[in-house]
Amino acid sequence: MELISHQISDTQVITVKGARIDASVAIQFKDRMREITAPMDGRIVLDLQNVAFIDSSGLGAIVAAMKQLAAHQKLDLAGLTPTVDKVFRLTRMDTIFAIFPDAQTAAASRAN
């Protein structure tokens, strides 16, 4: 489960390279997110375009990653594939995060 970051203007984009954030990798994902976001400033977008599947453990890990952030950091989501989107919608966690179709659109939008 690899996380890669790059910058688009003043937004840090973290791309998940694995196809699944599930019970078998949820803890690693949360720990890796803590490491990678720690030095970041401001807007962070988690790009999930490669992620075909998350279960409730994966959802919990994404929520935990957001809760781990400092007050000056904000986590938005991009590239939700159909099953991932289903999980966020059913649990109404789609009301908690700003969700964009892709990282470029996320970076281009004004931060709230």
Added chain:
Amino acid sequence: MPRLLLRPVPTDEPDGPAARQTAKANAAPGGDGDQPGSVLRLTFDSGSAQVRVVLSKVSTHLTAAGLGSSELGTIELALAEALNNVVEHAYPDDMQGRIDLHLHLTSVSLKIHISDRGGAMPGLNLPPGEPARVDVPSKDLPEGGFGWFLIRSLASDLTYARDNGQNHLTLRFDLARTG
């Protein structure tokens, strides 16, 4: 390397009215579009790595049977939650145990029966699966407890029974008619 037994087992018991549903040995995918029903049986050790493999096998089987991607996503998600629940709660703390899965697909429904010999469901009842509270301060957002709510939202029917030291959980999905 997780030890995984995958045994497509010929079934000789008709499930329901025998005239309408023929249980097929080995659940051969593809081919017969008029196939009245197919069965897949899997036996595996409890563990998250094994669950991944089982989900993949089930998805492959259902894809070959012609289910659409949205239905597949629904089924995979509900099944993942049900199996994770067995791994985490029936066989906790890396306790080893066997899980049996019996899948029966017809043109109108999919039934998945999961059985294990782990601890019983508290109160011998299915958890109610309340929706997560999202209207709370960020620091209080839940990081878990979504599983039963998801299963109840995704499956058409859900039953649980405890019998002779075994848990029996059955998920039923009513399928969209095609054609």
